[in-house]
Amino acid sequence: MVPFAGYEMPVQYEGVKQEHLAVRGAAGLFDVSHMGELLLDGDAAGAVIDELITNDASKLTDGRALYTCACNEAGTILDDLIVYRKARDRWLIVCNASNREKIAAHVAAAAKGRCDFEDASDRTALIALQGPRALEVAARAGGDGPALGELASFALREAELAGVTCTVARTGYTGEDGVEIFCAKGDAVALWRGLLAAGSELGLAPAGLAARDTLRLEARLSLYGNDIDETTNPLEAGLGWTVKLDKSRFLGKEALVAIKAAGLARKLVGFEMTGRGIARHGYPLLDESGRALGICTSGSPGPTVNRNIGLGYVKAGHAALGTKLLVDCRGKPIEAVVAATPFYKRPSR
């Protein structure tokens, strides 16, 4: 257990690689209760949110969610979020634990006088059930479990699971199928134990944050604080698909329009090591002749793809697939090549 953003976090249970492979091969259970949950209630809730995010919340219908960035005036990333429309006048935002205070204050200020706002993070637990057999596990957990397979990707519903009243969303951060389950803090242990018992014959394993990190990296899902932060914009981070410049207005829009018009100076790319080395967060990226190109933002062995992989920002002219790079591994330049992402894509079943 290690402290993170005020929570004691389970980094690993049986071992990163074992947990990673359990999620890819069967299913894993993650306690991600550190994530922030912000509730907005009222007629204006959807409009308040839409002004703060790059994606288009007006396109959501009841029971649907979307992934988005929230930018500042300069068009750089305050946080990446999932925004859920529970009903026309009831919305949920899930933010990163490390940004919770900042985002809660930001959203509360926008909501003031227009709709109700509550930071429900302290009373809400979040358990992620992920993997090709995740929905089978849910189906064995009683209550509404058997019906959850009908939930579409990025859809959510109220449900009872393992005797616990919860909200279930078909979302995740591993590159696998699965659900994320919100419940009251006091019910989390019962839900966790109920799901573990339901999955005992299906290969379900508890998985920690270290495995969550390698899983998300293989799936090229951004980690705030590593790949994106207030010095990066969504366009260079490969999150341009979340930026809807045709929206009438949102915070950071003018800046992003200008950034797009000027062209990107750098891009976040995936790379794989071709030499013997493992790239790590913060290692410099160089061109073939050793000139500085940028920086590695995430890197590790990829247990499923069986290669040493990474993400990093490089000058725009060096972002094409197949471009050769050097990673400065603590003074040793090790060869790498810009590679297609996601490094891992789940087989269609």
Add this chain to the structure above:
Amino acid sequence: MSEIKTDRAYTSDHEWAKTEGGVVRVGITAYAVEQLGDITLVNLDIAAGTALAAGKPFGTVESVKTLADLFSPISGTVVEVNLALIDKPELVNDDCYGGAWMIAIEPSQPSEVEGLLDAAAYGKLLAQ
């Protein structure tokens, strides 16, 4: 409690040093392996014949999560490097006190070996 062998000496950096004839074989302890997790890369940046001073780095061990430097527990001349680990880093997880030794050193100051922790003292260190 991690396994500790009584037939060798230890350092506070979680390495072991085992005297065999005139040479001292060096590796990392079970505790170190448990802390690192699945080991995926071993770099031994040193060739046989090289002189090495006590406390100097001679390589790195990397796991999925992190990286650890390897430091020579004693001064001397490297007489053997376990190149098998380059292609089979997982040997360190399987057999850290045996087949996954890292280097063998001919000590130049045998008194340094005496100065290392014995198994009991290393056990105490882990218990802290």
